[in-house]
Amino acid sequence: MEFYHNMSNIYDLIIIGAGPAGITASVYAARKRIIFLVVTKDIGGQAAWSGDIENYTGYQFITGPELASKFEEHMKKYGNNVREGEEAIEVKRKDNIISVKTNRGLYEAKTLVIASGKKSKELGVPGEKEFKNRGVTYCATCDGPLFSGKDVAIIGGGNSALDAALQLIKIAKRLYLINITPNITGDPIMQEKIRESDKVTILNSAEVTAITGDKAVRSIRVKREGKEETLPVQGIFVEIGLIPNSGFAKEVDRNELGEIKVDCHNSTNVPGIFAAGDVTNVPEKQIVIAAGEGSKAALSAFRYLNQSR
Ligand SMILES: Cc1cc2nc3c(=O)[nH]c(=O)nc-3n(C[C@H](O)[C@H](O)[C@H](O)COP(=O)(O)OP(=O)(O)OC[C@H]3O[C@@H](n4cnc5c(N)ncnc54)[C@H](O)[C@@H]3O)c2cc1C
16 A cells, blocks of 8 residues: 655655665654655665674574565555665755656655665676676575586675675585685684585685686686686676765765765755765664664654755
């Protein structure tokens, strides 16, 4: 059931993104009876990519997809004012009205919460683009099962790479963890679990130089100690970090990493535009933090609407 009808075509609030931050903002907006719309590429965001989540309060253990589906259920309890599969490409503010241009249309609102999170960084080596979705992937949770019994490489040495390795240990035949720095930097508990497995070969100070194959990936080329070697693999999981999805918000101040700068009320430099979660410069990128920030941003938008009425 759609609770919130937009009579004037100008929403009180638009929320960009439906990860933990955007979904929580929508729950708070609904409970304040704000007329709002969520515009998002997907529902769940990065939370849905995580294998095991053991640090979201109230759930001692839950998988990413399970938590994401609980979030979605909670959001949709308040109505289905979500445009899924839609990507914001430009945001502008003129005469107190904020316009959000997407790949499908143009929407207007009095306030905006940007909760567009982060996306995976690419390796930028020959073969990566060519073999994307033909062996090269950026999401172990989504694509891991496709590599059952196969040899795979995971690129990276931080928490995302270790999370991917722990998921793939249960699925793949053999794993190479290819890490560019001299040591793995991810959580010690995850490192211990990985070192317990005899399926994993860790290659430190190793740089990927190319991905090769025919119809699908067949091997990866790696440079170590001045020598290049070819490792036969059928799957490559790129887990080398994330960049903020903030390129569409050109008028909004961002830091050198591209993160949107917010104050403790989630306000940006543009009146009426708020931001929350991983897309912002708030330290520590975690689900519980993004959810909390999303609630704050929606409440700040509510306060702004009341003051400007
Ligand atoms: C592999 C992995 C494992 C993790 N494990 C944990 C964990 O165990 N515990 C934990 O607390 N945290 C974990 N994290 C971090 C956590 O997932 C993030 O901190 C959290 O999801 C951030 O939420 P967010 O809503 O800010 O952004 P995101 O989750 O990135 O969501 C962003 C949303 O915006 C949408 N979007 C992006 N660009 C646009 C656009 N232009 N237009 C419209 N929509 C757009 C996306 O589709 C998505 O719905 C993990 C992350 C990864 C990658």
